[in-house]
Amino acid sequence: MESQRSFMIIALLFVSYLLWQQWQMDYGPKPVVAPVENTQTQQTEVHDDVPQSQDVPASGMTHADLVAGTSTQSKTIHVTTDALDVVINTKGGDIVSANLTDFNVDLDSDEKFSLLRATPSNLYIAQSGLIGRDGPDASKNGRPDYQTQSDSYTLTGEKLDVPLVWQTDTGLTVTKTFTFYANQHKVDVNYTITNQTGEPVHIQQYAQLKQVVEGEKSGGMFMPTYRGSAYSTDETRYEKYTFDDIEESNLKKSTKGGWVAMLQHYFVSAWIPPKTEQNNLFTKSSANHTYATIGFTGEPKTVEAGQSTSLNTTLYIGPKDQDLLHNLADNLDLTVDYGIFFWISQPLFALLKFIQGIVGNWGVAIIVITIIVKGAMYPLTKAQYVSMGKMRALQPKMAALKERYGDDRQKMSMGMMELYKKEKVNPMGGCFPMLLQMPIFLALYYVFLESVEFRHAGFFLWIKDLSVQDPYYVLPVLMGISMFLLQKLNPATIQDPMQQKIFQWMPVMMTIFFLWFPAGLVLYWLVSNLITLTQAKIIYAGMEKNGLKTK
Structure with missing residues (x-):
């Protein structure tokens, strides 16, 4: 030759x-979903009344409610930092909008890049809450309506706490606190559950990312960028789970630690549960396959009468900065997907x-x-x-x-x-x-x-x-x-x-x-x-x- x-x-x-890469994205084989591990089964046996992943509540609100809090029982809270411009809806305490104040949409534009939003045609929100037998987000009356002291917060120091409070007439109080940090795109979410009901309270933490399937398309043959979900477990460092995968078969994984994410070109949103706990990762598809959801449920907890406990998780909403992601969670930096030659x-x-x-x-x-x-x-x-x-x-x-x-x-x-x-x-x-x-x-x-x-x-x-x-x-x-x-x-x-x-x-x-x-x-x-x-x-x-x- x-x-x-x-x-x-x-x-x-x-x-x-490049053609092979594009074919894999469009028509490649889908991953085989493994059955739920025994650890999840054991947890269910301890608290068989805890809703499983498929029962995690959706928002239950209209798009107008999500954006502006126009529901008679809910409103929105505006939080501004030097890295994030966030809107939280008091109905459930979901983050329904997140603009990245340090990233512009276009090079010559002053408009800030919107990662999370509640617009009807491009819904993308971060939900979280407490389910289980006594979890307020699993109530038949709908998700909790949190109360807050202010509808606007601005970070002026190194840290900003935004507390939301929900309580019942029987003596159960839940304080959901969002903690923002200067020059950072991470948000810590902490629940303080105080039980004065006289009876044990059974709860379980959950968090999920919900996004409309039909949105901005991935790049073409020469720019094969990925838009979809991904996850990490103690056995799988990094795995994509496309919207088509979610439509065909729900993900069910039990893992120590782990994380779930939604990816797009240059940016990522991710829920990071406690790395020391056993968490169940899941996906859901809406009935008409309009929306795709990926999330996790944590370990079931029991709060005895007269006691209190705390639960926490972390939400990241920002750029795919490898150093930041590496320090935030194991293998989260792999969302910067360099393909088969990542080692080079x-x-x-x-x-x-x-x-x-x-x-x-x-x-x-x-x-x-x-x-x-x-x-x-x-x-x-x-x-x-x-x-x-x-x-x-x-x-x-x-x-x-x-x-x-x-x-x-x-x-x-x-x-x-x-x-x-x-x-x-x-x-x-x-x-x-x-x-x-x-x-x-x-x-x-x-x-x-x-x-x-x-x-x-x-x-x-x-x-x-x-x-x-x-x-x-x-x-x-x-x-x-x-x-x-x-x-x-x-x-x-x-x-x-x-x-x-x-x-x-x-x-x-x-x-x-x-x-x-x-x-x-x-x-x-x-x-x-x-x-x-x-x-x-x-x-x-x-x-x-x-x-x-x-x-």
Whole structure:
């Protein structure tokens, strides 16, 4: 196989990989749902009156009630911090709106990014409460109507507590406290249950994320972003559970700790229950499959008469910041999904972040890391171009073989193998080095696609956002020109006329592909090509100096 074919192989492999990724998202096999573990069964036997996951209450309110608290029994509480702008409905104490005050919708817009919202066409809310025999959220009278001292709170220090209180005439008091922190997107939710009823009270914590299924679509073939749910257990570090999965079969997992989440491009919402307790993870689909829900129920608790107890969980609503997510919960940072080459992507991103901290510009950091990667891979590049140079030097002898054997392919193949052996040339020598570089390219592709740090990160002049395509297609065109120059530096030795035409048009086809790629990735590929051009000229000059003709 002539080494020049490796360019076509790389392009074909890359496009095939993207097509496979998109097919997996749309039509791939669904995970098998395991039966509920014995731990959940044992809990049910202790308190057989505790509602199971399928009985966790829905909001039971209209969209208008959710947004503005127009119900006669409920209202909304507005909470503002330097990272979050949140609306809490006192009916159940759900977070029905959350804007990220440190993230704009668009680069040139002052409108803040809305992660949670209660709009009818794009519902996405975070619900939580207490179920069980005596849980207020499992009451036949509907979810509890909490009371609050104020309808507006603003964080002025390092921490802000927003208490909501519900009590019965019989002596049961529940205080649901939301705790917000300065410059953070996490919200701690704490329940203090005080039992003055004279009888034991049985309760169980739950929390869930509810979202409309038909919403903003995932990216296309070249931007295969994921929108859907995911979870983690003590046996499964990270698993996606798509809306189609939820529609087909409800998730039922029992785990120590764990978490549940809803994902979209760059952002995530996640409920994180206590890691020391046994929690039951579940999903639900509405009757008409309009909404999908993922959540958890905690361990059943008994509060004896005259006693009180506390329950807690954490809600994260913000960007997919790997460091923050890693510190918040085990494996939550895996929601930054780098695909099968995550083991390459993660150290590359760490290096990129380190470089950016020094140079102060993500585009410059990309150029620097490209120089580092190409420098580290120089031995492979040299082996590739030495092999390609030797192959071109053999062209007169190969032409003589073709003239001698004509259309006898068997004798031609045997003659070529003898020639390769005699001249000590490996015909695959130019292909393998390029194939070894493919995982690094794909790893960087997902770094640029998934890392929120590149969102709205500028470079210079017209490149104001490295996470989206070049608005004027300058970088893709320059990349295509660099590929054309590389092609001229390495003229094809392919004999088949059809393959020759495909090879000649390869720079054009790759340019078209790269029109939709993130500008950061195109910048990497362009700089990589320019470095390769320089390295190839140096390598060929050395070979010419040693008497090996390379042209």
